[in-house]
Amino acid sequence: MDGTGITVKLILVGDSAVGKSTLFLRIVPTAFPLLFCILGVDFKVKKMVVDGHTVQLAIWDTAGQERFRSLNPSYYRGTQGIVLVYDVTRKDTFTGLESWLNELEIYTTKSDAVKMLVGNKTDKPDREVERREGLQFAKKRSLLFIETSAKTEDGVQHAFEELVIKILQTPNLLDKSTEKKRVQLKESSQQEKSVCTAYCPLS
Numbered sequence: 001m002d003g004t005g006i007t008v009k010l011i012l013v014g015d016s017a018v019g020k021s022t023l024f025l026r027i028v029p030t031a032f033p034l035l036f037c038i039l040g041v042d043f044k045v046k047k048m049v050v051d052g053h054t055v056q057l058a059i060w061d062t063a064g065q066e067r068f069r070s071l072n073p074s075y076y077r078g079t080q081g082i083v084l085v086y087d088v089t090r091k092d093t094f095t096g097l098e099s100w101l102n103e104l105e106i107y108t109t110k111s112d113a114v115k116m117l118v119g120n121k122t123d124k125p126d127r128e129v130e131r132r133e134g135l136q137f138a139k140k141r142s143l144l145f146i147e148t149s150a151k152t153e154d155g156v157q158h159a160f161e162e163l164v165i166k167i168l169q170t171p172n173l174l175d176k177s178t179e180k181k182r183v184q185l186k187e188s189s190q191q192e193k194s195v196c197t198a199y200c201p202l203s
Helices: 020-027 066-071 091-095 097-107 131-140 156-168 176-180
Strands: 006-013 041-050 053-062 081-087 114-120 144-147 194-196
Touching: 006 020, 006 097, 006 156, 020 041, 020 053, 020 081, 020 156, 041 156, 053 156, 081 091, 081 097, 081 156, 091 097, 091 131, 114 131, 114 156, 131 144, 144 156
Parallel strands: 006 053, 006 081, 081 114, 114 144
Antiparallel strands: 041 053, 041 194
């Protein structure tokens, strides 16, 4: 399979203010002002060549606040890749990962969905979660793991490439039925588009 014409659905989850939206914008840059979603998710499409394969990424950035959790389950359906983000400078965002994994277990419809743990904000000096802690957590739960800085872009491209490669290596996620039923996504001339659901005032 060369990956051409395949759309891969990715979703970013994690507590609020861990840097999901910044990661999201780093992988799919935009010239437009960021739309802040009071409710719902932000959505972008990006074409990426990974390991010789051309893949269209449909990336969903979810709201992380607890009071918005009831909106998220519908966005998990059909997800092939999950990016679970925590802030290395906030221990509470790391200790809260178990609840996110429990939610993913309940709502993810594809049992083989590839999960990647991302420790973000490595550019900041006041680290509370060491790399070895994140690595141990990921190994114990069979997650891919990487640390990033969305601010400096360190590790961001590599994280998404590794995730897509693993998805391409998982046949059950990209079988013929998946290709036939893939969502046809409209794109701008740059192959990128942003859609914000619910209330989205410009900030």
